[in-house]
Each structure stands twice: as structure tokens, then as C-alpha cells.
Amino acid sequence: SQKIEQNSEALNIQEGKTATLTCNYTNYSPAYLQWYRQDPGRGPVFLLLIRENEKEKRKERLKVTFDTTLKQSLFHITASQPADSATYLCALLGGSYIPTFGRGTSLIVHP
Amino acid sequence: DVKVTQSSRYLVKRTGEKVFLECVQDMDHENMFWYRQDPGLGLRLIYFSYDVKMKEKGDIPEGYSVSREKKERFSLILESASTNQTSMYLCASKAPGQGTRVNEQYFGPGTRLTVT
Numbered sequence: 001s002q003k004i005e006q007n008s009e010a011l012n013i014q015e016g017k018t019a020t021l022t023c024n025y026t027n028y029s030p031a032y033l034q035w036y037r038q039d040p041g042r043g044p045v046f047l048l049l050i051r052e053n054e055k056e057k058r059k060e061r062l063k064v065t066f067d068t069t070l071k072q073s074l075f076h077i078t079a080s081q082p083a084d085s086a087t088y089l090c091a092l093l094g095g096s097y098i099p100t101f102g103r104g105t106s107l108i109v110h111p
Numbered sequence: 112d113v114k115v116t117q118s119s120r121y122l123v124k125r126t127g128e129k130v131f132l133e134c135v136q137d138m139d140h141e142n143m144f145w146y147r148q149d150p151g152l153g154l155r156l157i158y159f160s161y162d163v164k165m166k167e168k169g170d171i172p173e174g175y176s177v178s179r180e181k182k183e184r185f186s187l188i189l190e191s192a193s194t195n196q197t198s199m200y201l202c203a204s205k206a207p208g209q210g211t212r213v214n215e216q217y218f219g220p221g222t223r224l225t226v227t
Contacts (some may be wrong), residue, residue, distance in 0.1 A: 008151070032213045043115075043201050043218025044154075051213075089154070097208030098144075099216065103153035 002028045004102040006090060012108045019080045021105050023073040023090035030092035033066055033073050034099060038087045047088075048075075080109045114138075115219035117202055123225045130189040132222050134202030142205045143185035144216065145169075145177060147198040154201065160185055161207075192226045199223050 005024040013019050023033070031052050036044035050057045050066045050073070057064045063076040077084050087106045091099035118133035136143065144159040146169075156169030158177040166177050174196060178186045185204075189196055200223075203216040 034213075034215060041221070041223075043203070043221050044216075045218070046215035049213055049215065093208075093213060097213055098156070098159065100156075101154040103151065 002026070002092075002100060004028070004090065004092060004100060006088075006102040006105045008103065008105070010106040010108055012110065013080055015081060015109055015111050017080055019077040019084065019107055019109070021075040021088050021107065023075070023102055025071050025092055028071075028092055028094075028100075029068075030094055032093040032097075033064075034091040034093065035062075035064055035073075035075050036089040036091060036101075038089060038104065040087075044089055077107070080107075082109045082111050085109050115202060115204055115217050117200075117219040117222050119222050120220060121223050121225075123227065124189075124192050125227055126193060128189075128192050128226075130192045130224065130226075132187040132189075132200055132202075132224070134185045134187070134204075134219055135183050136185075136202075136204040136217070137183065138204065138206070138217070139182065140204040140217075141182070141207050143179065144203040144205075145175075145185065145187045146201045146203065147171070147196075148201055148221075149198050157187065192224075194226050197224060197226045 003026045035047045038044040065074045087104040089104040090102045115136045145157045146154045160179045176188045201221045202219040205216045206214040
């Protein structure tokens, strides 16, 4: 069955450092991959989309990579700030355009 | 800005009660979704709808039904609430993906339902 893995342990980093979150998947060949941010008690908010034929996508301090050979996406936040603390979800999409979400990884940025 | 609203932020119901969760979006989106989110299990799709009066089962439809009588409104119904339906319920909407166009989902704030 399809499986999406995100690190269940929280990632703790110091302000100013680069945060790197991982999304691995198996038994799936997604055409697209999305990343969302979710704050406690709120719904997820879309951040970035990357297509299978794109290796890398950037938006301000965010960078996403998509390696279909490794079946992995990496999500980077450079110059991290305490306001970046949240849970980050990856979502995989095939031709139906209906996303399947990972469980998310919590990021805590310490001042 | 797209806005997705849900009728309640917090709801407490008793076992066996019929529960209605309402979701409204203001962007004329065709697609609407209901998820539940539980610690350690992530977001799981209950039902979705491509258009008015259309509905499709998601991954965990058992114990739930939905209604979409108007394009902007998508309701989730728990016919007879049970304690294992205590969860955070999230509604989302999105414009349809066409060709290589993939659109993001817009989520509501969620309803935290407790069934006692």
C-alpha cells in the first residue's frame, strides 16, 4: 500500500540555522508534491508545489527538492525564525489531483 | 482571499446523537473535502465532492455521510456519533486540476468534536 513517511520526532533548531524536513514515500509514483504548514488548532496552509520533472523549487526562504529516484522530497527553511515553528505536512498527488498527506513533522525554532 | 468557514470551532455531543458539521467556501470551487485529523494518524480523507450533488468516498467513510446541495456548502453528517469519532474535522476546497494545472487546497479552521 502507499506509504508516506515524515519524521514523527520534532526537529529542534536554533534561530538563523537552516531547517531541513524530509518526506519519503513508497509504492507511489506521484506527479506532484505539495508542502503545507499547520499551526496548532488551525487548518493547513499551502506553501509550495513541485512537479515530478522539477528538481528544485524556491520561494523566498523556502526550498523544496523532489527526487523521484530516491522517492524523497526535502523541505528547507533558510535563516529560520521562531515564527517558522509549526508542523509541516507533505502531500502527494497523482492524476486525480487529490492529495494524500503525510503525518507531518513539528519544527521548533529556538531564539 | 479564499475563505473556508466551518460552523463550529468546538462541539461536544453525546453518543448516539446525530451531528452536522457545516462547511462553506466563497471561491466558487468545484471540489470540496472532509478530513479528520488525529495525533499520530495525520489527515485522513473521509469524503469529497466534485460538484453539487456529487460525492465520493475517501479512505475512511464508515460512520459518515455527506451532503452537497449547493456549490459553496458541504456538510458532514455523523448519523449516530460514537466516541471513536472524537477528532479534529477539517474541511477544504480547491479549484479543479486540469492538465498540468494543480491547485492547492484551502482549509477551514477545523471543528474539534468531542463525543462523550
